[in-house]
Amino acid sequence: MKQIKSLPELVCPAGTPSALRVAVDAGADVVYCGFRDKTNARNFPGLNFSRDEMADGIRYAHTHGAKTYIAINTFPQAGNVTLWKQAVDDAASFGADAVIVADIGLAAYTAKNHPHLRLHLSVQASASNEDAICYYCDAFNVKRVVLPRVLSIPEITALNSVIPCETEVFAFGGLCVMAEGRCNLSSYATGKSPNMNGVCSPASHVRYRQDKDGAMTSKLGEFTINRFAKEEAAGYPTLCKGRFRLNGEAGYIFEEPTSLDALSLLPDLLKSGVAALKIEGRQRGRAYIEAVVLAFRQALDAYAKGRPIKTDALINLAEGGQSTRRPAGRAGPAAEGEKRNRHLLPRHGHEQARGQCHARAGGGPDADDRGQ
Amino acid sequence: MRELAADRTLTIEANDVSALPPLHGRNHVIGPYISVYNEETLQYLAQHGARRICLSPELPFSAARTLAAEGRRHKAEIEVQVFGRMPLALSARCYHARAHKLTKDNCRFVCAKDPDGLRLCTLDDQPFLAVNGIQTLSDSYLDLAEKIGEMKAAGIRHFRLSPQDCDMVRIAHHYRNAADGREPLKKIETLLPQIRFSNGYYDGHEGHRRLSP
Ligand code: SF4
Numbered sequence: 001m002k003q004i005k006s007l008p009e010l011v012c013p014a015g016t017p018s019a020l021r022v023a024v025d026a027g028a029d030v031v032y033c034g035f036r037d038k039t040n041a042r043n044f045p046g047l048n049f050s051r052d053e054m055a056d057g058i059r060y061a062h063t064h065g066a067k068t069y070i071a072i073n074t075f076p077q078a079g080n081v082t083l084w085k086q087a088v089d090d091a092a093s094f095g096a097d098a099v100i101v102a103d104i105g106l107a108a109y110t111a112k113n114h115p116h117l118r119l120h121l122s123v124q125a126s127a128s129n130e131d132a133i134c135y136y137c138d139a140f141n142v143k144r145v146v147l148p149r150v151l152s153i154p155e156i157t158a159l160n161s162v163i164p165c166e167t168e169v170f171a172f173g174g175l176c177v178m179a180e181g182r183c184n185l186s187s188y189a190t191g192k193s194p195n196m197n198g199v200c201s202p203a204s205h206v207r208y209r210q211d212k213d214g215a216m217t218s219k220l221g222e223f224t225i226n227r228f229a230k231e232e233a234a235g236y237p238t239l240c241k242g243r244f245r246l247n248g249e250a251g252y253i254f255e256e257p258t259s260l261d262a263l264s265l266l267p268d269l270l271k272s273g274v275a276a277l278k279i280e281g282r283q284r285g286r287a288y289i290e291a292v293v294l295a296f297r298q299a300l301d302a303y304a305k306g307r308p309i310k311t312d313a314l315i316n317l318a319e320g321g322q323s324t325r326r327p328a329g330r331a332g333p334a335a336e337g338e339k340r341n342r343h344l345l346p347r348h349g350h351e352q353a354r355g356q357c358h359a360r361a362g363g364g365p366d367a368d369d370r371g372q
Numbered sequence: 373m374r375e376l377a378a379d380r381t382l383t384i385e386a387n388d389v390s391a392l393p394p395l396h397g398r399n400h401v402i403g404p405y406i407s408v409y410n411e412e413t414l415q416y417l418a419q420h421g422a423r424r425i426c427l428s429p430e431l432p433f434s435a436a437r438t439l440a441a442e443g444r445r446h447k448a449e450i451e452v453q454v455f456g457r458m459p460l461a462l463s464a465r466c467y468h469a470r471a472h473k474l475t476k477d478n479c480r481f482v483c484a485k486d487p488d489g490l491r492l493c494t495l496d497d498q499p500f501l502a503v504n505g506i507q508t509l510s511d512s513y514l515d516l517a518e519k520i521g522e523m524k525a526a527g528i529r530h531f532r533l534s535p536q537d538c539d540m541v542r543i544a545h546h547y548r549n550a551a552d553g554r555e556p557l558k559k560i561e562t563l564l565p566q567i568r569f570s571n572g573y574y575d576g577h578e579g580h581r582r583l584s585p
Contacts, residue, residue, distance in 0.1 A: 075409035078435035078442075104389075105412025131373075131390035138393075150464035178461035178508070182405050184430040185460050185501075188510055188579035191572070193430055195407060217495075221578060224494040240461070245493040246503060247471040253492060253503075254467065 007300050008276050011069065011168060012293045015047040015282040020057045022286045024066045027297030031061055032069040032100065033282065039087040040071045041102075041124055042282040043198030055094045067097035071282075073122035075103045075181075075195045085109055092117045100146065101125075102181055104139075111140040120168070121145040124181035124194070133163045144168055144275060149175045149260065157272040166275035171262040172292055172314070173280025177240040177255040185239045189221040201225075201238045208234060218242075264311035266299055385426070392420070399423045401451075404459055409435065411442040418446035426451040426532060429458040429514065432576040437526040449529055454516040455547060455560075456534025457489060457502055457509035458570075458579060467503040488537035499568065512570035512580055515560045517550040519574055524551070538564055 012028035014020035023031045034040025036048040049057060058068045070091040076084035084106050091099045092114045099117060101107050102124035110119050123146040127133045136142040144166040147156065151169075160167055176183065183200070187193035190205040201220050209217040214230030218237040225237030235241075241257035243250060260280070262269060269277070277300075279292055295313035302309050376384060377394035386392055387403035402425040408414055414425060425448055427436055440450040468490060469479040483490075489502030489509055499511040513536060516523075520531060533540070533547055542563060549556050560569060572581030 075407050076412065078410045078431075078438040081410050081412055103407065103409065103413055104416055105410055105414070108416045109412060125389070127389060129390050131393060132388060135389050135392050178463045181407060183461040184428065184458070184579065185508065187430045187573070188458070188460055188501075191576065191578040195409065195428075196430065222580075223498065223500055224496045227495050243495055244500065245495065245497065246467070247490060249471075250495060253471075254463070254508075 007304055008270065008274050009067075009168075010293070010296055010300060011276045011278040012289065013173075013279055013282040013284065014057070014289070015042065015044075015284065016286075017049065017053045017057050019282075019284070019286050019289050020068075021060060022290045023293050024061050024064045026290045026293035028066055028293050030067040030069055030097070030276070031057070032071055032278075033057065034071045034073075035087050035090070037083065037087075038074055038077075038196075038198045039084050041073050041122070041194055041198045042071075043074070044203075044283055047283060051090060051094075054090070054096075058094050058096060062095070069098040069100055069120060070096045071100040071122065072106065073100050073102040073124045074198045076106055077196065081105070085113075088114065088117075098143070107136065107140040107142070115141070118143050122181075123148055123170075123176075126179045126181045128179075130159060130162050133159070133165065137164045146170075146278065148180055150179075153265065153268050153272050156269075156274060160273035167273070168276035168278050169262075169269065169274050170260055170280055171266075171269070171277040171296065172260055174238075174259040175280060183240075189223050189239060191221075201236075206237055261314055263295065263299055263309065263314060266303060266309055266311075270303060392417075396420050401426065404428045404453070405462060408439070411438065414439055414442050414448060415446055418443065418448035422448050424449045424451055424530060426453065426530070429453055429460075429510075430573050430579060433519065433523065433526075433574050434576070436523065436528060440527040444527060450527075451530035451532055452516070452523060452528055453514060453532040453534060454520060454550075455532075455543060456513055456536050457511070458514050458534075458573075459507060459509055460501065460579075461508040463506050463508070466506050467508070468505050471503065510570065510579060512568045512582070513564070514571065514573075515569040516571055516574060517547055517556060517560060519571070520547070520550045521553060538567075 009029040011030040011032055012023040014023050014031040014033045020031050020033060034042060034048050036050055061068045072084060072087045088099055088110050097118060098120045099110060100120045100122045101110060102122040110117060119140055119142050121127055121136050121142045126148055127136060127145055128148045128151060133145050142165055146168045149170050184193055186200040190202060192199050192202045194200045205221045207219045211217055216228045216234040217224055218226045218234055220237045220239055225239060225242035228234040235257055240254045244253045246253045292314060299309045373391055374394045376382060383401060384395060385401040385403045386395055387405040389406060398421050400421055402408055402417055402422045404426050408425050436450055436452055443450050466476040466479060468483040469476050471490060472482040474480060474482060483505045489504040491499055491511060492501040492503055494500050502509045502511050531551060533544060546556055570580050570582050572583060573579045
């Protein structure tokens with residue numbers, strides 16, 4: 001039997017108290033969640049935790065041997081920093097096991113006022129190299145950094161040998177295409193942004209239009225983000241995952257609307273020395289959370305016992321999810337010109353190795369496709 | 373980076389946190405790709421040598437005003453872009469190379485073919501964004517000439533022109549006039565009739581909008 005020292009933590013999303021319980025019961029080592037306001041990067045209606053719910057959630061997790069991390073990972077608003085400081089203070093007083101922050105000022109506040117509260121650096125800080133990570137560790141005693149998804153497994157391994165903190169990597173879900181925490185695309189089109197409002201491509205600005213030929217056009221504010229032929233399922237118009245025209249060709253210019261599924265890469269990922277695997281999706285329902293957490297729990301336990309990992313455990317879920325957009329592996333009728341452009345899509349070549357990160361593209365509906 | 377930082381005659385603008393350690397304790401500028409959204413962050417960076425901070429284009433004037441007031445207490449000045457395409461996103465992938473069917477490591481510097489960026493349109497052919505290598509910018513040019521007076525009154529003293537492929541000398545005169553409080557001879561739209569201008573971010577709206585003053 002293969003001997004390994006310890007498995008990384010399985011860090012799972014919880015957008016509601018019931019999702020938190022489901023994740024803990026399904027085998028999450030950690031759940032991460034946010035308060036019900038703009039202090040967290042999943043500030044959607046009907047999501048997140050009141051103060052009482054958070055205190056209860058932490059208690060539930062602790063009684064069942066799990067930890068709770070609280071994401072306070074938007075950038076505090078000038079003139080209203082108190083809301084964010086209060087969130088950190090409350091997280092500390094409720095006994096959260098860590099806070100996940102992105103803002104330099106908030107990191108400084110946390111390090112100074114709550115030196116015993118574990119500080120994790122959110123992916124929204126976009127710290128993707130040794131110097132940037134060391135800056136946060138030296139300045140604020142950051143214990144763990146959530147790595148941007150652009151890093152390959154060899155790059156993650158190399159980083160782990162030179163930085164003074166733990167790393168956490170995304171293993172499943174929808175993620176940002178651009179450098180996290182520096183993307184103003186959403187506010188350019190809608191006035192609302194991840195950094196300021198905790199939302200990207202917000203549903204309040206989404207419109208669908210049925211065209212005469214049966215095609216469905218999705219718009220964000222005044223801009224068309226995608227068009228789906230009659231038989232194609234219309235996906236959510238996350239801005240960077242739309243179809244546009246560039247240099248005379250139309251297609252997914254930035255990225256195909258696929259999400260991350262690292263199950264098949266788990267053995268290599270585990271050898272890279274990461275301290276934690278993160279599942280994206282605080283906006284997801286309980287059934288989704290349960291399925292994903294169970295699959296990863298089983299995969300990790302199988303690995304620990306030297307048994308093979310079931311790498312296709314989430315394919316049905318992923319494909320089911322992807323059917324809200326386009327069946328996986330088929331070009332689909334799509335917008336005109338898309339087929340011509342397909343060889344430009346992130347499938348081959350060196351750029352994929354860097355840009356397409358440590359995981360294959362899987363599926364999953366991306367009601368909101370950002371990492372956190 | 374360390375060598376550059378050691379040359380004290382240079383003014384260095386950091387646009388990634390990885391550039392900050394060698395600049396620690398030495399005067400420097402913070403660029404728009406380091407997120408400075410509030411007083412606490414400004415204060416922390418100023419304490420370590422940031423003397424000027426160029427804000428992210430998405431920040432509204434209300435935030436810039438608060439930051440300028442805080443900056444005065446910490447010897448850090450605020451800079452605001454007033455002209456040109458707005459930097460909106462960065463990525464690990466080069467969309468320019470991709471659009472020309474090249475890989476990033478063998479790109480033959482194709483981005484140089486498009487000195488004003490490569491226009492990205494919606495499927496309805498509506499101009500939307502501009503691609504410049506690993507950077508994505510707005511298709512519209514920002515124009516805040518008419519807001520410079522208000523910003524000056526709030527203590528903002530630095531105004532950035534992002535160079536575009538046009539007569540930048542005329543453009544610079546135009547904004548110089550505005551900064552000196554003189555009436556512009558012509559509206560910016562008359563100087564660059566083929567360009568769409570925007571100023572929506574200034575009052576907290578969508579960045580692409582052109583709102584009348
Ligand atoms: S998901 Fe949103 S915030 Fe992330 S890269 Fe795409 S547009 Fe930007």
